[in-house]
Structure formats: structure tokens, C-alpha cells
Amino acid sequence: MKIKIITLIGLLFFSLPLMAQDACSTYFPFKEGAKFEITSFNKKGKKESVVNYEITSINNNVANIKAKISDAKGKEVTTTEYNVTCDGNSVSIDFKSLMNPDMFEQYKDMDMEMSGTNVEFPNNLKVGQTLKDANLKMTLNMSGIKMNMTMDMLNRTVDAKESVTTTAGTFDCFVLSYDTEMKMGMKMNFKNKEWIAKGVGVVKSENYNKKGKLMGYSELTSFTK
Template identity: 70%
Template structure:
């Protein structure tokens, strides 16, 4: 168990009590909300991650959780982690059924590496009215090693990119750039529309290992 946890610490804090905070900004740099994460439990190589989202005035909006599984040479994010927590708030009284493929991150990242796709399918039933939402994460690749500075410090990161396509009546496609640091996880991410214009970004603003 200890060896497995040490292996899984490569790119994400796989330790009970670890906390990290990511602040989300719009394209003009205005703070929109803050996502706070805490590893609340580790059992049989599965870490439970509690997520709390506060608005820009520090008012709590929603709390949810997802699982992070250690597979020895990689970690696997529960596909539920792909959903924006505010979806739970917006549809809290709606029957939901979720299926999908977990998001995997190897412990041996290398420049030029191609990573596996992931997806989420969400079926909602609102008093007989059925709605479906899908999220597909594709074209994942490791592009470079870069130094990134945020309010939480300066980190040596692998720079990743991928395509995020969401369908719910209409289709929206985003290009995501993401920087991941060893033992920390996501340090920064940027979201671009299909025309390459910045839509918003997120930064690590606090980290307690």
C-alpha cells in the first residue's frame, strides 16, 4: 500500500489530508470562482477527492466528490470528475445516470507522448423529459517541459494539450492547454474556442501537501 501510494504521488498528491486550491478566471483575468480540493480518504489505492466551489465572494456554491485510483504505473480519474460541479447544483433534483471512460495519466510522462481518450455520458430525466450530455476528451498529447509561476509558487511542468467537445443539444469544442507538476498536479490550464481565442484560465493558488 505504501509503495503504491508513493508511485501514485508522481503527478498528483495521493496522500490523505492533502489540499489544493485552483482559482478560475475569465478571459479578461477577472476571478469567477475558486475550486478547493481535499484528499479525504485513501482505501485500497483509491483516493476520495472532495471538491468545494466558492464564488468570487467566497460564498459556497456546491460540494461534490470523485475518485482517483492508483493503477501502479498510472492514475485514473473517475469520469465524474469531468463534470462541472455547477451542473450538480443546476440539476440537483433531476435523476441522473452517468457512464463513461476514466481519464488516465501515466507516471512516466515524456515529450511527444500520446495519451488515451476519455468520455462522459450523462442521461437526465426531468419529470419525463429526457436530456443527454456527452463530453469527449481527445487528442491528448505531451508537448514540452516548461517552468510555470502562479500565486502558489514556481513549478517545473509538463505541458499537455487536448480537445474537449461537449454536446447538449448543440456542440461546443474547446482546445485545452494544461501544465502538470510532479507531486502537485495541475498548476495552470487555459481554454480556447475553436478559433483559437482564449476563453478563460485557471491557476493553482494554494497547495498543502
């Protein structure tokens, strides 16, 4: 089964939600009904896909996020859901958010088991800070044939503060970086950067191969609360 690796890596990391600020969390607060859009591009700036997110419900500091993924022409590919939990000091994003939504469609006829460690973002981000690693483990089973995939987010650090402009506006951001290691028959390594703004969330992300060459990027293109 073929997977477009560049598209896969570009989609793996834009699933983090983008929300408005409240007392629960500085960077990923909850507001029911908030909607936001992330558009992904290849390294030459050609649009590859769009994901529209909506916070559909909030119960006991757990927000349900619905994501609809569309191709470059606007045709819906699939939808998925995951949770984000706030404890007042940080937010914990369901490890299933690391899963490319398109892969749910590709593997819909297989039995799928997932486990992992959630992605955490503390409220008190500061330059020089080290963040916790995260990982996703997935087992696919079709007619007794099993296929395993793992993905690890490693060496997560807060590196700088920068201003970023997208079609959604201009934002003052912290710059985060981390390494990604994927294993699915073979091991692949990538480097990633993301820009996260107070009261908004992830505004932009860039994905690089192990040699440091840009593979693709994603940007916040719409945000309503």
C-alpha cells in the same frame, strides 16, 4: 435552462486533483489530508470561481476527493466527491471529475445518470507522448423529459516542458494539450492546454474556442500536504 458556457468550460477541467508525490504515482500521488485550491479566471483575468479540494480518505489505492466550489465572492455554491485510483504505473481519475460541480446544483431536482471513461495520467510522461482519450455521458430526466449531454477529451498529447509561476510557487511542468467536444442540444468544440508538475499535479490550465481565442484559465493558488 441557461448555462454560462465560458464558466462551464473553465470548471470542467480544473477538477483534476493536485497532490504531493509518493511511490504510487509521480504526478497524482495520494496523501490523506492534503488540501489544494484552484482559482478560475475569465479571459481578462477576473476571478470567477474557487474550488477547494481535500483528500478525505485512501483505501486500497483509491483516494476519495472532496471538492467545494465557491463563487468569486467566496460564497459556497455546492460540493461534490469523486475517486482517483492508482495502479503504480498511472492514475485513473473518475470520469465524474469532468462534470462541472455547479451543474450538480443546477440539476439537483432531476434524476441524473452518468457513465464514461476515466482520465488517465501515466507516471512516465515525456514530450511527444500520446495519452488515452476520455469521455463523460450524462442523461437528465425530469418528469419524463430527458436531456442528454456528452463530452469527449480527444487528441491528448504531451507537447513540451515549461516553467510556470502562480501564487502557489514556480513549477517545472509538462505541457499537455487536447481537444474537447461537447454535445448538449448542439455541438461545441474547444481546445485546452494544461501544465502538470511532478509532485504537485495540474498547476495551470487554459481553455480556447475553436478559433484559438482564450476563453478563460485556472491556476493553482494554494497547496498544503
